[in-house]
Amino acid sequence: MRSQGRFGANYSVNGHRTSGERRVDFNKGYSFLFERCFEENTLEEIEKIDWSHVTVKTLDANYPPCSLPEGYSFVVKDIQYIKCYDSFEVTIEVDKQYWGDVTPYQAQIAELTAASEAKDSELSEKNALIAEKAQQIAQKDSKIAEMADAEQAAKILQDDADLARQLRHPRRGRAQGKRLQVHQLPDASRGRQAVRGRVQLLHAEQGRREDP
DSSP states (O other): OOSSTTTOOOEEETTEEESOEEEETTTTEEEEEEETTSTTOOHHHHHTOOTTSOOEEEOOTTSOOOOSOTTEEEEEEEEEEEGGGTEEEEEEEEEEEOOOOOHHHHHHHHHHHHHHHHHHHHHHHHHHHHHHHHHHHHHHHHHHHHHHHHHHHHHHHHHHHHHHHHHHOHHHHHHHHHHHHHHTSOHHHHHHHHHHHHHHHHHHHHHHHHOO
């Protein structure tokens, strides 16, 4: 039994040496050839391969990486024994995609969640302060409005009191009005009245002298 097999050991699938994979079923599946010359490739061991979590390693540096996509789980579609190659051919197809170990992402999500909650708490505190300030401003505006109303009411009461005094003493009010008019008479007007009176007296004196 040849130790390197007919096709060689280019890859290792979950510890089982294989020559590689090929695409089948219009690229919907993959086929691996496991030669029996490798001690791990017995039918019993091949059936134990966990295709839901596949680890593929490249054993020959001259070969490109395996085309089997990472992050997917697979199911076995068929296992056949090929006598001419003394090998087992395992055909698999894609089952579903998985995310692998999500522990680091869960820690990151928890950290982001805690930061978001802290921001929400800070925002709630700011909103509470804003509401308190708005309430204080509203109280001040209310006090200012009350003071303005009181001042307006006092003015109205004062006007009412002045009107009541005028109604109780109407003559005093008219006399005060006349005195105010006399006192406010311009000096030039009083001067013209005096000159006019003097001219009239001179005319009267002259008329008495001309009479026989």
